Amino acid sequence: MTTALARFTGNITGRYPAGDLLAIRLPIALLLCLPLLAPQLLPSSRLLSLAITAAIYVIVANGLHIIFSYTGQLSLAHTTLWGLGAYTAALLIDHYSWPTIALIPSAGLVAAAGAVAIGIPAFRTAGFSFAIITFAFAEIMRLVANNWTGLTQGSIGITVFAAPSSLGSISFDTFDNLPNFYYLTLGFAYVSILGVVLIRQSRLGKTFVAIRENQELARSVGINVYAHKLTAFALSGFFAGVAGVFFVYHQKHIEPGPISPFSAFFTIQFLLMILIGGRSSMLGPVLGALVVVFGPELVNTVFSDALTPARTQIVFGSLLALSVLTAPNGIAGQTREGFRAVVTTLRHSRARGRSWPVSALLALGSGFVPWAVPDRTLDDREREAS
Amino acid sequence: MTAILSVERLAKSFSGVRALEGVDVQVREGEVLGLVGPNGSGKTTLFNCVTGFARATSGRVSWQGRDITRLAPDQIARLGVVRTFQQKMVFPNTSVRANLAIAWGAGARSANGASLFRDCDDLLRFLGLTPMASFPAHDIPFGFARKLGLGLALAAGPKLLLLDEPAAGLNEDESAELGELIGKITGLGVTVWIIEHDMQLVMSISDRIVVLHAGRKIAEGQPGDVAANRDVISVYLGEKFARSS
Numbered sequence: 001m002t003t004a005l006a007r008f009t010g011n012i013t014g015r016y017p018a019g020d021l022l023a024i025r026l027p028i029a030l031l032l033c034l035p036l037l038a039p040q041l042l043p044s045s046r047l048l049s050l051a052i053t054a055a056i057y058v059i060v061a062n063g064l065h066i067i068f069s070y071t072g073q074l075s076l077a078h079t080t081l082w083g084l085g086a087y088t089a090a091l092l093i094d095h096y097s098w099p100t101i102a103l104i105p106s107a108g109l110v111a112a113a114g115a116v117a118i119g120i121p122a123f124r125t126a127g128f129s130f131a132i133i134t135f136a137f138a139e140i141m142r143l144v145a146n147n148w149t150g151l152t153q154g155s156i157g158i159t160v161f162a163a164p165s166s167l168g169s170i171s172f173d174t175f176d177n178l179p180n181f182y183y184l185t186l187g188f189a190y191v192s193i194l195g196v197v198l199i200r201q202s203r204l205g206k207t208f209v210a211i212r213e214n215q216e217l218a219r220s221v222g223i224n225v226y227a228h229k230l231t232a233f234a235l236s237g238f239f240a241g242v243a244g245v246f247f248v249y250h251q252k253h254i255e256p257g258p259i260s261p262f263s264a265f266f267t268i269q270f271l272l273m274i275l276i277g278g279r280s281s282m283l284g285p286v287l288g289a290l291v292v293v294f295g296p297e298l299v300n301t302v303f304s305d306a307l308t309p310a311r312t313q314i315v316f317g318s319l320l321a322l323s324v325l326t327a328p329n330g331i332a333g334q335t336r337e338g339f340r341a342v343v344t345t346l347r348h349s350r351a352r353g354r355s356w357p358v359s360a361l362l363a364l365g366s367g368f369v370p371w372a373v374p375d376r377t378l379d380d381r382e383r384e385a386s
Numbered sequence: 387m388t389a390i391l392s393v394e395r396l397a398k399s400f401s402g403v404r405a406l407e408g409v410d411v412q413v414r415e416g417e418v419l420g421l422v423g424p425n426g427s428g429k430t431t432l433f434n435c436v437t438g439f440a441r442a443t444s445g446r447v448s449w450q451g452r453d454i455t456r457l458a459p460d461q462i463a464r465l466g467v468v469r470t471f472q473q474k475m476v477f478p479n480t481s482v483r484a485n486l487a488i489a490w491g492a493g494a495r496s497a498n499g500a501s502l503f504r505d506c507d508d509l510l511r512f513l514g515l516t517p518m519a520s521f522p523a524h525d526i527p528f529g530f531a532r533k534l535g536l537g538l539a540l541a542a543g544p545k546l547l548l549l550d551e552p553a554a555g556l557n558e559d560e561s562a563e564l565g566e567l568i569g570k571i572t573g574l575g576v577t578v579w580i581i582e583h584d585m586q587l588v589m590s591i592s593d594r595i596v597v598l599h600a601g602r603k604i605a606e607g608q609p610g611d612v613a614a615n616r617d618v619i620s621v622y623l624g625e626k627f628a629r630s631s
Contacts, residue, residue, distance in 0.1 A: 207491070209479075
């Protein structure tokens, strides 16, 4: 605590990792607690249902974050792995009535195994070839789900009539105890966030990033790039598989149709979530998932529900395009840049002898106009160090 | 002195173009071996073949008696044969210290426990990079980025270090400093094999020099003998060495 305070008061340099500052960690921690109040705050069970969707999306997007943002591999099979987890759960419930506690690791592991099976040939290539190969595997999985009618009932899909609805004595039936189901899903969303944070800070995660930054250099110092990519893909698949269980609990149905996890629509949507939220932040996927789920609702509210669904999508889509254009680092990245700009401008302005109120005004302004911040040079740093 | 790395009749063709033709080189333990030759003579290709970044068409590379010709680059690095690159090669958005930590955790050091330095901070001091340890690697000046590239290879715990034109783009002072640094590295017991165009540097630090021309070895020996070799003068040193001395 004292060191954190010392950093806050004495050592705010523009280059100091913003995440280490108490000033930014505390608000983030408080914001992360906000979803706990959703059942009280959201006026309808329809909105709570959307919140559940958002929580599921957070788990899926966090998985994609590991392979796409950290390891730098554009996987187009990620949501299909989510579907694979959903099918695994649906089949295990239908045929063997497995309990939740067994379903979650099983679906996760099946999806992780799927990822490894795709990764073994796909990671022989890189870049666009990798993307195309994963897309091909996603298509194959969709075709199998569509045509292996004996197992999957083809395009009709599997409807789960008896999904587990309690954990011990706590019931989370989606009809009568929707808030409980929300908390269960939210709990796993939190676990997935924690998982991403732990992976990012571990040696494994740092190695993933090194591979993204310079694969040849990583090889030259002794990193087995192929094995690490497979590991990253398996981890990301595990997240997707776990999310598949909640998808089945929530929807009671899985099919390989045009708006299912097997569709290209979802593949794109999840990549978009990460771009909107921010590739460079651990919370990017969370922000992206929230925007994608609640954004259309917000648009509807603004227009007082006067728009048809298609028109809502047009407005929302334009807003997304605008956000990607104006905030290329995503919401999280842009917020961080803004925060740095405020801190840097404040220090520079004070150093030049301007008064506090003027400096504060300038700093706030620079937060919204980042290019107005003076560039920091190495000379600056040396002066600060001495 | 015994050879720790030997390259035997190594050949490499790129779709019909012969980049290397039957090259034999022995690297002896503890020495600094220079590798010189005009542009396109196959120097970097030779390094690529030795370190696994390119697959030799024929011939054999053995490291401490073990055939490593067909091993992958990371396997070779973990055996203690580590290279640097001509280009500025760092992990750009990662801090200088974290750059070294990645290599520290990945290389030969982790494979056999051998370490040249106590920890990353020790290595930072050795390189003189301590003041900028927390800056992102893309933000530091070129000369320091070069040192960081060298540091990454050192962090991996090499027994044999292959340096591909480490002085390219450096000014005279920086080159001289690099020469000293290489001297210190040899002092740690690391064998160095270096490609370098800066003749003054390579002549002053090398125990022996190998000269490549058009994919063939045309001379080998002490720096003085090589500089006096008539073939060498005619293909390469002639104008260049005359100018610099």
